[in-house]
Amino acid sequence: MDEYIHDDDSYRRVQALLLEEMERGLGKETVAEATVKMFPTYVRSLPDGSERGNFLALDLGGTNFRVLLISLKGEKVNMQNKIYPISQELMAGAGEKLFDHIAGCISNFMMDHQLVGVGRIPLGFTFSFPCRQEGLAVGRLVRWTKGFHCQGVEGEDVVRLLHEAIRRRSDIDVECVALLNDTVGCLMSCAFLDHSTEVGVILGTGTNACYMERLNRVGTWDGDHGQPDQVIINTEWGAFGDNGCIDFVFTDVDRAIDHDSLNPGKQLFEKMISGMYLGEVVRRVLIKCINAGLILSGQVTEELDTPSRFYTKYLSEIEKTIARIMTAATCSTSALWSAREPLILPLPVSIATLLNRIDKPSVTVAVDGSLYRFHPHFHNLMTQKTQELLNPGLKFHLMLSEDGSGKGAALVAAVSNRIAAAAEANK
Known part of the structure; x- marks a missing residue:
């Protein structure tokens, strides 16, 4: 089982390789060959607390979507939302019908909240599909995922399609x-x-990250170079390793899961750590341990022998049960702590790489997702290992993000609205 344990030198090598791939994705001449695409998002300013008003948000990323109303007044946030379904027929039909349905739901929501006839309302659109942005409100769908196959949308600007449906x-x-x-x-x-x-x-279910980058390090930047001289970069780090650069840390289990997946050779880093795959990683490791006679007297149950039957949520449930047993028995958990590290180490390695690149004395890392939210030890393990891999003098802390796809979308709209109003006032 030694192949599952790596020393810090291996992880620092992975850090260096990730940094190389990030540089490649940021380079105008090298982005085409980059696996970590590093898309500029055109979001250049963060909230400063002065945002005021009502903002809509649209959160589309699966078979249900949400329309939200966010009311901002200083640090006070009031949020109301409604979930609307998307039928299989809409998911596989004409793109125009999908966006007409979305616009109809926005209209329904606005009428319910007396927002019709009160003037133009800004909207932030969280669109959780691979998209190449060409401006803050311009983004072309690269490809549909998550069961969507709508015709006439791939390669098109989804904001334009939404506006046409609204009109x-x-x-x-x-x-x-x-x-x-x-x-x-x-x-x-x-x-x-x-x-x-x-x-x-x-x-x-998947994993990705973004971070604030200085404009003079973004060779692919095609916007203005005025202040603020920064932009949030969407790394798309799930594809890290697709070019074979980190094969040396892949185990036979990682390779088997990739081979049996729907997209072999793609999103290899994501397959090491995300919720879609982590349960299967553990199931296959358990099978190896059983076959080696290390646990369960060498007996494999039918359930455990069924691919994808060991769900990632079981990890959190098992950890919580172990914690209760260990507490009751006042046992040491140091061995278990060490055993967990290989499962989560890809994330501390990657987060530390971003923090070292930002190179500020103290940075907060926003984290969201069910795996982080519900696993009882992820926060502590990530904090400990990330700090070990940071450059000297740097500090950070992890902060649970609340409803980023909803509230966060409205906040981007609010910041954009604040900046536009300031620019108009200065004319």
């Missing part, structure tokens, strides 16, 4: 002023409360 109704006055993914929303949601937040990490 076809002619009963609501809404402008989408910002398009973002859930990592940016995660960061913005925490930055509203803690202005030192500069990293957002999603650790749920």
Whole structure:
């Protein structure tokens, strides 16, 4: 089982490789070959607490979507939302019908909240599908995922499609002023409360991260170079390793899971750590331990022998049960603590790489996702290992992000609205 244990030299080598891939993704001449794409999001300012007013948010990333109303007044936030379903027919039909349905739901929501006829309302749009942004409110769908196959959308600007659907109704006055993914929303949601937040990490079904980067290090930047001289970068780090650069840390279990997946050779880093795969990682490791006669008297149960049957949520449930037993028996958990490290180490390695690059004395890292939220030891393990991999003198803390895909989207819209109002006043 030695292949599952790596020393700090291995992890620092992974850090160096991730930094190389990030540089490649930021380079104008090298981005085409980069696996870590490092998309500029065009979000350049964080909330400063002066945002005021009503803002809509649209959160689309699965078979249900949400429309939200966020009312901001200083640090006070009032949020109301409603969930609307998307049928299989809409998911596989014409893109125009999908966006007409979304616009109809926005209209329904606005009527329920007496928002019709009160003037134009800014909207932030969390669109959790691979998208190449060309501006704060311009983004082209690269490809559908999560079961969507709508025709006429891939390669198109989804904000334009939304605006066209809104205009076809002619009963609501809404402008989408910002398009973002859930990592940016995660960061913005925490930055509203803690202005030192500069990293957002999603650790749920999938994994991704974004961070604030200086413009002079973004070779792919095609916007203006005025103040603020920074932009949030969507790393898309789930594809780290797709070029084979970190094969030396892959185990036979990692390789088997990739081989049996729907997208072999793709999103290899994500397959090491995200909620979609981590339960299967543990199931296969357990099978190896049983076959080696190390546990369960060498007997494999039918359930455990069934692929994908050991759900990631079981890890949290088992850990909570172990904690209760250990507490009752006053036993040492040091051995168990060490055994958990290989399962979570890809994340501390990556977070430390971002923090070392930002190179500020103290940075808050916003984190969201079911795996981080519900696992009883993830926070402590991530904090400990990340600190060990940081450059001397740097500090950080992890902060749970609350509803980044909803509140965060509205906050991006609010910041955009504040900046536009200030620019107008200075004319």
